[in-house]
Amino acid sequence: MGRKSVIRAESINKFFQQPVPFQVLKNISLDVASGEFVSVMGKSGCGKSTLLYILSTMDTDYTGKLYLNDQLITGLQAEQLAAIRNEHIGFVFQFHFLLPEFSVLDNVSLPAKKLGRKNSEVIREDALEILRMLDIGHIAEKKAYRISGGEKQRVAIARSLINSPSIIMGDEPTGNLDSKNSANVLSIFRNLATTEGLTLLIVTHDKDFARQTDRTITMEDGIILP
Amino acid sequence: MYKKLLWFIAGMHIITRLKQSIVAGLGVTFGIATFITLISFMTGLNGLLDGLTLDRTPHIHLYNETGPTKVQPLDLVAGTPTDWHLIRSVKPKPQQSRIHAAPTLIKAISTFPEVAAVAPQVSTQAFYTAGAIDLNGLIAGIDVEQEERWYKLGDYVSPGSIVALSQNDNAIIVGAGVAKKLSVGIGNKIQLVSPRGNSLSLKIVGTYQSGLAEVDDVQSYVNLKTAQRLIGEPDSYITDINIKLHDLEQAFPLAQRLERLYDIKAVDIGTANAQFDTGTSIRNIITYAVSITLLIVAGFGIYNILNMFIQEKMNDIAILKATGFSGADVMKIFIIQAMTIGLAGGTVGLLLGWIFSYTISRIPFEIEALPTVTTYPINFNLTYYFIGIAFALIATFFAGYLPASRARKMDPVDVLRRQ
Numbered sequence: 001m002g003r004k005s006v007i008r009a010e011s012i013n014k015f016f017q018q019p020v021p022f023q024v025l026k027n028i029s030l031d032v033a034s035g036e037f038v039s040v041m042g043k044s045g046c047g048k049s050t051l052l053y054i055l056s057t058m059d060t061d062y063t064g065k066l067y068l069n070d071q072l073i074t075g076l077q078a079e080q081l082a083a084i085r086n087e088h089i090g091f092v093f094q095f096h097f098l099l100p101e102f103s104v105l106d107n108v109s110l111p112a113k114k115l116g117r118k119n120s121e122v123i124r125e126d127a128l129e130i131l132r133m134l135d136i137g138h139i140a141e142k143k144a145y146r147i148s149g150g151e152k153q154r155v156a157i158a159r160s161l162i163n164s165p166s167i168i169m170g171d172e173p174t175g176n177l178d179s180k181n182s183a184n185v186l187s188i189f190r191n192l193a194t195t196e197g198l199t200l201l202i203v204t205h206d207k208d209f210a211r212q213t214d215r216t217i218t219m220e221d222g223i224i225l226p
Numbered sequence: 227m228y229k230k231l232l233w234f235i236a237g238m239h240i241i242t243r244l245k246q247s248i249v250a251g252l253g254v255t256f257g258i259a260t261f262i263t264l265i266s267f268m269t270g271l272n273g274l275l276d277g278l279t280l281d282r283t284p285h286i287h288l289y290n291e292t293g294p295t296k297v298q299p300l301d302l303v304a305g306t307p308t309d310w311h312l313i314r315s316v317k318p319k320p321q322q323s324r325i326h327a328a329p330t331l332i333k334a335i336s337t338f339p340e341v342a343a344v345a346p347q348v349s350t351q352a353f354y355t356a357g358a359i360d361l362n363g364l365i366a367g368i369d370v371e372q373e374e375r376w377y378k379l380g381d382y383v384s385p386g387s388i389v390a391l392s393q394n395d396n397a398i399i400v401g402a403g404v405a406k407k408l409s410v411g412i413g414n415k416i417q418l419v420s421p422r423g424n425s426l427s428l429k430i431v432g433t434y435q436s437g438l439a440e441v442d443d444v445q446s447y448v449n450l451k452t453a454q455r456l457i458g459e460p461d462s463y464i465t466d467i468n469i470k471l472h473d474l475e476q477a478f479p480l481a482q483r484l485e486r487l488y489d490i491k492a493v494d495i496g497t498a499n500a501q502f503d504t505g506t507s508i509r510n511i512i513t514y515a516v517s518i519t520l521l522i523v524a525g526f527g528i529y530n531i532l533n534m535f536i537q538e539k540m541n542d543i544a545i546l547k548a549t550g551f552s553g554a555d556v557m558k559i560f561i562i563q564a565m566t567i568g569l570a571g572g573t574v575g576l577l578l579g580w581i582f583s584y585t586i587s588r589i590p591f592e593i594e595a596l597p598t599v600t601t602y603p604i605n606f607n608l609t610y611y612f613i614g615i616a617f618a619l620i621a622t623f624f625a626g627y628l629p630a631s632r633a634r635k636m637d638p639v640d641v642l643r644r645q
Contacts, residue, residue: 049643053642053643058547058637058642059637079552082552082553082555083550083552085548085549086549091548097541097548098545100542101241110546114231159549
């Protein structure tokens with residue numbers, strides 16, 4: 001491939017202690033290179049969401065090694081991991097997860113304000129530009145709880161893009177949308193991967209979605225199928 | 227920038243849950259308002275009651291005490307190891323009530339750094355005579371200026387004024403009971419007869435009312451010279467020396483020192499009024515206990531509401547954490563929220579407390595003992611307002627701390643997985 005690795009996992013093992021001791025992930029290793037659009041498929045309970053949470057640094061209760069941009073991030077402090085998430089990882093969840101009382105613009109801007117690299121004016125401009133790119137510029141001032149489901153998911157995507165992250169991770173981002181909106185979200189992702197060269201790692205159920213990606217990783221019972 | 231962001235999020239939370247925030251704030255408001263009202267009223271009343279006695283009492287009182295001589299001549303003889311001296315039925319020696327070399331003593335004591343003021347006094351018994359009646363009385367000859375400045379004698383003179391006493395060597399301020407019994411008033415003359423038979427006719431310029439009937443029935447004030455004239459003694463004749471100190475705490479050690487130095491009886495205020503100190507401190511303890519209980523209840527209100535709020539905001543917390551806010555950030559947001567509520571509630575509480583105590587201070591309150599007091603005494607001491615707001619902040623900090631640290635520890639994965 002020759003391309004730079006964005007996220008690399010080496011022999012990740014994960015156990016659940018409750019309700020009964022159970023190994024969710026068995027010796028998982030994977031590598032996502034820069035500019036790749038990767039999907040993870042598998043049945044419910046195969047551990048794909050769990051893997052995503054580990055890759056996203058939110059779950060630190062695992063064994064193995066995790067590298068982001070070739071730097072080891074396993075074992076870092078919670079504060080440092082939060083800073084890494086803020087700067088390098090964008091998230092899109094199944095249930096859009098916006099702050100309902102905040103405006104769309106605030107929702108998109110918050111991670112950038114937390115990062116604190118740019119002043120509020122620039123952040124505002126950036127956020128508006130991303131919203132416009134996703135065709136939702138007109139709802140920027142609306143409260144997040146007043147917009148439709150499809151719009152919410154696009155706002156979530158806009159938020160994940162605001163800090164120009166190294167990778168965008170999605171946990172079934174189309175799982176809760178109708179086919180029209182699903183297609184829309186998929187085309188946005190496809191577009192970002194092709195034109196902007198963004199790296200994406202998306203967990204999905206949707207075969208049609210997976211077919212559109214560069215590479216599909218299939219999981220079953222805690223292992224990656226070859 | 228980054229601080230502003232946390233404030234922005236906390237502020238947004240308060241605005242979107244305004245009603246709950248106000249309810250939580252009201253808990254603090256009432257706690258603080260009650261604290262301020264209670265403590266202003268209680269300390270005001272304490273001050274008044276203490277003033278009744280303490281203002282009138284010298285910090286150290288010097289006089290000659292009648293009593294048996296402590297060291298009897300026999301004690302000077304060395305005893306044998308097997309027996310000891312025993313003298314039965316020791317009688318006191320007749321003693322002058324005059325303090326020896328009083329003017330020199332006063333001058334010497336005035337130079338002590340602890341001493342604020344030294345006032346001489348001549349006390350003597352006398353009879354008030356009106357027609358065929360002789361009334362027993364106590365006459366105090368005072369240095370009017372000192373007495374007014376350090377012992378607030380004027381506060382207890384009504385009607386009449388203490389100024390007239392200093393200007394007139396033939397003036398007297400009589401106890402209210404005396405005036406009533408003799409049926410005399412301001413402008414009337416009264417005849418005084420000393421134990422040795424000297425008689426003096428004095429003009430009444432005021433009545434003195436301490437509130438204690440047994441005092442008012444006998445006590446009268448004249449100026450120092452008049453008293454000396456009444457008993458036929460020279461200017462240097464002084465029976466009592468009253469000392470005010472800068473620091474009350476010094477009273478006991480200084481009294482002991484004076485006793486040793488000048489061979490005179492010295493009584494300090496703590497010994498003379500032990501029960502007053504106790505009364506005051508118990509009243510203060512009660513006030514603080516009630517106020518702190520109120521504030522703790524208010525603290526629980528905040529704890530409750532913040533807890534509920536965090537439960538409701540689990541999703542928001544998960545999002546903030548997923549998008550890169552650290553646990554400490556999230557905690558700060560909730561602490562800011564709690565303390566903003568505490569500060570706002572506390573400030574309103576201070577204002578409300580001030581309004582309440584001001585209202586109380588306008589309510590008429592007449593007591594016999596203090597003719598100059600017409601409304602309830604309130605102590606508008608700023609210290610209590612500082613204590614109030616400090617306590618509001620501390621209480622809300624702790625009330626917010628527990629729920630906030632729960633939010634800090636909350637694992638976003640748990641929330642995400644639950645969906």
